[in-house]
Amino acid sequence: MADLFDSGGTKEPAHSTAPRPLADRLRPRTLSEVIGQEQVLGPDAPLGVMLASGSLSSLVLWGPPGVGKTTIARLLADETDLHFVQISAIFTGVPDLKKVFEAAKIRRGNGQGTLLFVDEVHRFNKAQQDSFLPHMEDGTILLVGATTENPSFELNAAVLSRAQVLILERLSLKDLERLAQRAEKELDRNLPLTGEAREALLEMADGDGRALLNLIEQVAAWKVDKKLDPEGLSTRLMRRAAKYDKGGEEHYNLISALHKSVRGSDPDAALYWLARMLAGGEDPRYLARRIVRMAVEDIGLADPQAQSICLHAWEVYERLGSPEGELALAQAVVYLALAPKSNAAYVGYKAAVQLARKTGSAMPPMHILNAPTKMMKEHGFGAGYAYDHDAEDGFSGQNYFPDGVARPDLYQPVERGFERELKKRVEYFSKLRQRRG
Known part of the structure; x- marks a missing residue:
């Protein structure tokens, strides 16, 4: 056996x-x-x-x-x-x-x-x-x-x-050209293709040497009077579908590439990876959802308009469908790539989640608890609460964290985009809090 x-x-x-x-x-x-x-x-x-x-x-x-x-x-x-x-x-x-x-x-x-x-x-x-x-x-x-x-x-x-x-890596165009030359020597004839058509043939192979040799066998068998240009080649050969597994690793590789291109402020790369995923048959609604996620995670409050633009692009896609609606997603991707970046709110929220887990069920301080009943008032619920609108500058500076929990700096805005203004406000209230503490 x-x-x-x-x-x-x-x-x-x-x-x-x-x-x-x-x-x-x-x-x-x-x-x-x-x-x-x-x-x-x-x-x-x-x-x-x-x-x-x-x-x-x-x-x-x-x-x-x-x-x-x-x-x-x-x-x-x-x-x-x-x-x-x-x-x-x-x-x-x-x-x-x-x-x-x-x-x-x-x-x-x-x-x-x-x-x-x-x-x-x-x-x-x-x-x-x-x-x-x-x-x-x-x-x-x-x-x-x-x-x-x-x-x-x-x-x-x-x-x-x-x-x-x-x-092992996909064969480069240079590698594929070497393979094509070896095939021509074996066949004892040159392929009937112009330079541009030859390059198109190599691209059709998509880095797969075996696929290229199968394509070359087909081309070499044709009887043609003159060299074919790319259009003549495409009428005789179907372009090989790019490798893309919507539920597998390739799916996650490409969405990672798209996300990191946006984060890296590269609109050209972001458009390329968006097009790759759409050409591979990815669900545009999945992409729309991930684009909104990018706005939340990587642009944040540096450009508060980014989320609205992404949501609107999603809505436009739902109204138009494919392929027209995909342009709205492309516009959103370009906007995000060129927007000022900040993950301050994202980082702050993750830190807040960790603090919440650490402090367990710690109660809010008594002065900010409601006291809807007489008994609760007698027990000090709400006692000493300062109504901020009545305070100077509309800011009382009271503590809103549980007793015994040191005040953390969870949200730390960056010096980019609209967060420059938010940073000024954070620093302003911090100084007031110190003076009134």
């Missing part, structure tokens, strides 16, 4: 004339032929150091599709003379795993180690992941897992403690 998962898989029948896919024909034969991923494969990078020292350990390769995870795993086996076995967590159950482990034990007894490559390793449940541990610890297998999901959330802590996580 284990041999079904071994390197090479099922051999193609001798009579088959089906051409090998371009992606398979261009699969690197050595690690030095891998395009991109220098941050992992370079001489001073983790894998480069491991191989140079002969101390390869179990790994988890984390990255988007088409960046070389399977290729790197296969080449690692070649570099280390380990027997390469590949399985997919989607199609492999516990009985299959047991057979793989038994075959690896036999090889180990014969003096050969096993590099077990597990594609989509995050698909295994906790019990299945735990089954790898004893075989990793005794050296029966060297595990190389591949995943497109964040290992911190998807893999057991025990597995992560025994494997080093290496992050």
Whole structure:
């Protein structure tokens, strides 16, 4: 059974004339032929150091599709003379795993180690992941897992403690161009594209090398009289949808990027991330809610109008719908990015929550309690309360915190926007309070 998962898989029948896919024909034969991923494969990078020292350990390769995870795993086996076995967590159950482990034990007894490559390793449940541990610890297998999901959330802590996580990145346009040139050499002809159309083709791949090679195979098969421009290319090829998981990690990555771009006063970046999320199919109402949150958290009272503008943009979207209403959200994002920033009220409220938890059920001071009954008045409720409107400057300076609770400075306005004025008022009342205390 284990041999079904071994390197090479099922051999193609001798009579088959089906051409090998371009992606398979261009699969690197050595690690030095891998395009991109220098941050992992370079001489001073983790894998480069491991191989140079002969101390390869179990790994988890984390990255988007088409960046070389399977290729790197296969080449690692070649570099280390380990027997390469590949399985997919989607199609492999516990009985299959047991057979793989038994075959690896036999090889180990014969003096050969096993590099077990597990594609989509995050698909295994906790019990299945735990089954790898004893075989990793005794050296029966060297595990190389591949995943497109964040290992911190998807893999057991025990597995992560025994494997080093290496992050693979989307291929850059420069990397994709190198791959395209390699494909043209393999095909022995240039792609019938203008320079702009060629760049558009690379962008369609969205950092996925395998996707680019599939696109190149299509383009190379066309019979055209002249080079195609971007418009001619787009009529023949559908643009590849950008990777976006509305309920997953990508969703949280992009909303974080949008929020931090607004906080960083960069309207161009904020518009870009807003457009990315909308293009990925994000619910505009979710974005409208988060935009209001940004106004509350990061602009605050430095620009009291910001909240109203965001709420109004939300209302405009509800009236117009998509795509017209999305422009209102874009305008709100630009306004927030360029607005003066303050999180003073946000920080003050969090400090107030902590103080409230610390002080428990401490009562307000007696002089600010109501005394609706004769008995309560006799017990001192409301006694000594100073009505501020009757005081000089409309300010009595009385204490409103529970007895025994030192007065904190929870709200500390900044020297930006409207909070400059609020800061003057805070300081004004503070001085009056000191004089009358």
